[in-house]
Amino acid sequence: MIMNRRTVAIIAVSVAAIAALAWAFAPRPLEVETASVTRGHFEQSIEEDGRTRLRERxxxxxxxxxxxxxxxxxxxxxxxxxxxxxxxxxxxPSMVDERSMREAVARLKAAQAAVAGAAARVDRARIAYEETRLEWQRAIRLAAEGFVSASRLDSTRLAEDGARQDLEAARAAHEAAMHERTQAAAVLQPIGRGASGAxxxxxxxxxxxxxxxxxxxxxxxxxxxxxxxxxDPGRMEVVAELLTTDAVLARPGTTARIERWGGPPVEGRVRRVEPAAFTKVSALGVEEQRVNVLIDLDRTPDAWRTMGDGFRVTVQVITASVQDAVQVPVGALVPTESGAMAAYVVEHGRAALRPIELAGRNSAMAWVTAGLQPGDRVIVYPPPSVSAGRRVQPRAPG
Missing domain, CATH: 2.40.50.100 (RNA polymerase II/Efflux pump adaptor protein, barrel-sandwich hybrid domain)
Known part of the structure; x- marks a missing residue:
């Protein structure tokens, strides 16, 4: 009887020890962070820094x-x-130094001499013209009496015409010489405190x-x-330099939102995507192809009047907007070996990998069209140790 009690005690201790070891080495549920799949308004946008600019300067x-x-x-x-x-x-006019002054004086004297010579040539041409004119008049009288032939009369007439043209040329040369003298004299005029003219x-x-x-x-x-x-600051636009891969989605008329300018968000619309792109080096030294996207503002609050040309803002170009969409946090998305996306869903205390179909995503939420239902609990930022069938336990908040 004593041996039996001792045996029972040993067996009991052994069982307790085995149970303790089993409990100590048994896998415990993995604590994970979870979130609910929701249904609501979803927006997909392209966010980029922008600046204000006057439409016309x-x-x-x-x-x-x-x-x-x-x-x-x-x-x-x-x-x-x-x-x-x-x-x-x-x-x-520019200041005149001593050398330039002497040159200007010499040029004026030369112009004065040219005027005198031109005047003498005018007098000589006038005398020649008077002589040929008298000769022609004399020939006309003699031809009427029959003492001068017709050829002689034509010769005197042509000589009179030539002498008259020589006189006109001499007078034109004299006028040009006078203008040159005036021009040379203008250089020597004293410089006043101000130039004349309206x-x-x-x-x-x-x-x-x-x-x-x-x-x-x-x-x-x-x-x-x-x-x-x-x-005119009342006609302001916003310019955003988008990547060319994003700019193809920002078609004219696309809704845009201006934020982080010092006031509430301002709605606008894309007016134009410039046809020519340019190369810009990012902060990491990567060459990027970007293009300017011009945005017109719909209605601006009173505080917007303080905005000026070249102010920095944040631009969100809305590329997709759905009112009733199934959404899941982007932190719950897990890529699979086939390249598709999946999410770990908590079912009966265990993780289940469920393939999903995405229609879009933004910085916080992803739009799911298949694979998840509103109310499902998904694991957000799943740790590397989580796997399908693994027992999990939602982490307590705080």
Whole structure:
């Protein structure tokens, strides 16, 4: 009887030890983070940095070389269409040094001598013309009396015509010599404090604000020099540089949303995708092909009036929008060996790998068309140790 009790005690201890070992080495449920499959509004968008830009900017430049008066306008000042924004006056002549002065004096004396010579040639041509004119008149009288032949009369007439043309040429040469003398004398005129001539007023082409004033002080400017830029901040657009692979989805008319500008989101629509792309090097040194996408704003809040040209914003181009879509967190997506997507679903305390079909995804949620139902619990960010059939336990919050 004593031996039996001892045997029973040994057996009991052995069983307890075996049970303890079995419990110690038995696989425990894997703690995982889970989320529910929901149904609701789904949006797929392309998010990219953008900047504001005036749809039209006007650069006012100098049409000719002139002296620019000091511009009183500054960046941000309002102007009305037709207002005078800049005043141009003729430039002063260049200063004359001693050598140039002597050359100018010699040139003036030469011009004066040329005028005198041209005047002498005019007098000589006038005398020759009077002589041939008298000879022709004499020949006309003699021809009427029959003392001069017809050929002689024609010769005197032609001589009179030639002498008259020589006189006109001499007078033209004399006039040209006088102009050259005036031009040579103008170089020696004293330089005044200002150049003569009426000032030229440059006026604003539109009503808007001054964006930039490159030259603020008085200066002499060359033709086509930019003096200031004017734009209308009420006509603003947003420019986003999208990857060419994303830009094909941003067709004209696509809804866009402007965020992170300092106020509530602003709705807009894509107006144009520029036809030419350009190469841009990313922060990681990768060459990317990008294209400018222009977005017009639908309605802007009052705070948007403080936005200016070149302000940074965040652009979301909505490429898909579904009101009643089955959604699952993107962290629950698991790629399979075949390249398809799947998700681990918690069924009766165990993980089950279920293939799914995706119609779209954004930064947070994925749109599922098959494989999951609203209310299913899926494992989010499944650890490497999870597998199909593995016991799992949802991690307690906090």
């Amino acid at each position: 006007f650069t006012i430049s100098a049409p000719v070389a002139a002296r620019l008066a000091r511009i009183q306008l500054r960046e941000g000042d309002s102007v009305q269409a037709g207002d005078s924004v800049a005043v141009l006056t003729p430039v002063m 000032p030229l007023q440059l006026r604003a082409p539109i009503t808007g604000v001054v964006l930039r004033v490159p030259i603020q002080s008085e200066a002499t400017v060359a033709p086509n020099t930019a003096l200031l830029e004017i734009g």
